[in-house]
Amino acid sequence: MALLRPLINQMSTKLPHLLGPGGFLQARREGASYIVENRPYVPSLIVDLNDETTVVNAAKVILSCAGGNKADIETKSVRNTATVKVSIMSGGLTNALFRVDIDDGKQHSVTSLLVRIFGAEGMIDRDKETANFARLCNAKGSVVHSQLDYLGRFGNGRVETLIPNMRAATICDLREKEDLVLEVTRQMARLHYGFDIPDYLLEKDAISSGVEEGENNCCQPQPVLWDVLASWNDELITKISQACSSDLRLVNIFCSALFGDTVQLNSIAAQDDDDKRESALTEMMSHIAKQLNRETRWIQDHVSEHHPDAPIAFCHNDVNAGNILVDGRLDSSDSSCYDRDSVATIDYEYGALNYTMYDMANFICEHCGGNDNGIPDYKLMPSLELQRKLVQEYMQERDSVMDNAATKHVGEYEEVTKLLSQMQTFQMVSHLYWGTWGILQGASELLDGEYEIENIKSRIGGDIDINSWDNLRYGKNRLDRYRKHKQSMLETGQKQMSYLYNSGRL
Structure with missing residues (x-):
C-alpha cells in the first residue's frame, strides 16, 4: 500500500484531459500520471506476473483513481481493510488475464475487475488500441455491451469491468x-456502421499531441491490413535470421511452415568460412523476404482488382469464440x-480500420476453431447457405443503424452475392x-528459449503436445489453408468459388 496512497493523491489533483494515442505518449514523455480519454493512466505502475500483490495494487490504484472520472464506478477510495481475491483467467492467447474481486467489508458488495497484462510486445500499438477501446466504451449500448467498460491503464496493462x-x-x-x-453478426454491423471513427485513425500523421485531435489533416479511411502484414513480414525475417544463425536446420522448418516447401541448404552448409556462411544465409533470408512480400502484394492486388469498392470501417478483426461472451443463465433454457x-x-x-467483409470472413474462419491446440x-466451415443468411442479417442490421430499414433495398x-464474393x-x-x-x-518464443529447437518439427506436425496451444503449428495450418484456397481460386476462377464452398470441396 506504500505506492497506492501517493498515486491516489497525485491523481486526485486536477489534471488536463488528454485525448487519443498521443495522450498516452505525452504522459510517458513527461513521466507523469494523466487523465487520458477520461480515464487514469499511471505509466509508472508495473504489474509483475509472478507477484500477485502487484496485480491487486494495480486494480486498487485504478479503481480509486477512476472514481472521480466515471459516474458509474464506486466513487469512494478502496479501503485498506478490503478483502481481495485474485484468480487467473483462461482464454487469453496474447495477454495474461486476472480476475480481481474486491469486497469492501462494509456493505458486503463485491467489485469484480479484469486486470489485463499486455503481451505480443511490438505487434500491437497499445496506445491506439486503448484509445479505441475507450471510445467504444463511451458509445456502449449502441456499439458494445452496456456493462463493458475500460477503467484505466497502468504501465504494462489496463483494468476493465x-x-x-x-x-x-x-x-x-x-x-x-x-x-x-446471428446476434454476433448484428453486433459487427453495429460496430461497423454505428461507431464514429476517431479523427486520429484518419489522420495522415496519427500520433502528434495528446491535447487535441487534428481537424484539417484527415483523409478517407484506409485499411490497416496491408501495412500490418508488411510490418509483420519485416519483423518475421529479422527473427528468423536470428534463429537460423544458430541452427541452419531451422531454415527448412520455417520455409516449410511459410511456403509449404523446403530449400537447398548445400550452398550454406558447405561453406567452411564463417563469413561466407553468413553471406549465404543472408542471401537465403533475402529470398524468403521477397517471397513473403510478393505474396502480400499479390493478395492486395487481387482485392483491389476484384473488390475495388469493398466498404471500409472500424472493425474488430478478431471475432472468435474466445472473444464472445454469452449469458450462462441461458444455457439451461430450452429456447x-x-x-x-x-x-x-x-x-x-486488433481493432482498426479494415474491410468490413474481412471482419465477417474472419468470423466465418473462426468457426473452425484451433485456438486450443493450433489445429x-x-x-x-459454415455452409454457403448459412453464410448467405448471415450476410442478409448483417445488411438488415446495417440498414437499421443507418436508418434505412424502412426503405426497400434495391x-x-x-448485393448479397457481391458481399459473399468479398467474404470468400x-x-x-x-x-x-x-x-x-x-x-x-x-519465432519469438523460439528466440526467448520457450522450447527446444530439437522439438520444433514435432511440434509443428502435431506429433507432440497435441492438446496444447502452439503458435508455430497454428501458423503453419492457417498458411496451408491459405495456399489451398488460393490454388482452388486460381484453378476455378472467382465466379466458381461459391460452388466449391457449397459442395464442401474447399
Whole structure:
C-alpha cells in the first residue's frame, strides 16, 4: 500500500484531459500520471506476473483513481481493510488475464475487475488500441455491451469491468446456436456502421499531441491490413535470421511452415568460412523476404482488382469464440434467444480500420476453431447457405443503424452475392494474416528459449503436445489453408468459388 496512497493523491489533483494515442505518449514523455480519454493512466505502475500483490495494487490504484472520472464506478477510495481475491483467467492467447474481486467489508458488495497484462510486445500499438477501446466504451449500448467498460491503464496493462453471469463461447456454441451467430453478426454491423471513427485513425500523421485531435489533416479511411502484414513480414525475417544463425536446420522448418516447401541448404552448409556462411544465409533470408512480400502484394492486388469498392470501417478483426461472451443463465433454457444484452463481443486489441467483409470472413474462419491446440477443423466451415443468411442479417442490421430499414433495398440479391464474393476472398486473407501472426509468435518464443529447437518439427506436425496451444503449428495450418484456397481460386476462377464452398470441396 506504500505506492497506492501517493498515486491516489497525485491523481486526485486536477489534471488536463488528454485525448487519443498521443495522450498516452505525452504522459510517458513527461513521466507523469494523466487523465487520458477520461480515464487514469499511471505509466509508472508495473504489474509483475509472478507477484500477485502487484496485480491487486494495480486494480486498487485504478479503481480509486477512476472514481472521480466515471459516474458509474464506486466513487469512494478502496479501503485498506478490503478483502481481495485474485484468480487467473483462461482464454487469453496474447495477454495474461486476472480476475480481481474486491469486497469492501462494509456493505458486503463485491467489485469484480479484469486486470489485463499486455503481451505480443511490438505487434500491437497499445496506445491506439486503448484509445479505441475507450471510445467504444463511451458509445456502449449502441456499439458494445452496456456493462463493458475500460477503467484505466497502468504501465504494462489496463483494468476493465467484468460483466456478471457471462462465460466465453465455444466452437460448439457457434456450431449449434444459430441465433447466437446471428446476434454476433448484428453486433459487427453495429460496430461497423454505428461507431464514429476517431479523427486520429484518419489522420495522415496519427500520433502528434495528446491535447487535441487534428481537424484539417484527415483523409478517407484506409485499411490497416496491408501495412500490418508488411510490418509483420519485416519483423518475421529479422527473427528468423536470428534463429537460423544458430541452427541452419531451422531454415527448412520455417520455409516449410511459410511456403509449404523446403530449400537447398548445400550452398550454406558447405561453406567452411564463417563469413561466407553468413553471406549465404543472408542471401537465403533475402529470398524468403521477397517471397513473403510478393505474396502480400499479390493478395492486395487481387482485392483491389476484384473488390475495388469493398466498404471500409472500424472493425474488430478478431471475432472468435474466445472473444464472445454469452449469458450462462441461458444455457439451461430450452429456447435461447440471444440479443445485445446476453452477448458481448470483447477484446478489441486488433481493432482498426479494415474491410468490413474481412471482419465477417474472419468470423466465418473462426468457426473452425484451433485456438486450443493450433489445429483448425475446416470441416466445421459454415455452409454457403448459412453464410448467405448471415450476410442478409448483417445488411438488415446495417440498414437499421443507418436508418434505412424502412426503405426497400434495391438490388438486394445482387448485393448479397457481391458481399459473399468479398467474404470468400477475405477468408483467404484471414488465413494469410493469422498464419503469418502464428509463425511470428512462434519465432519469438523460439528466440526467448520457450522450447527446444530439437522439438520444433514435432511440434509443428502435431506429433507432440497435441492438446496444447502452439503458435508455430497454428501458423503453419492457417498458411496451408491459405495456399489451398488460393490454388482452388486460381484453378476455378472467382465466379466458381461459391460452388466449391457449397459442395464442401474447399
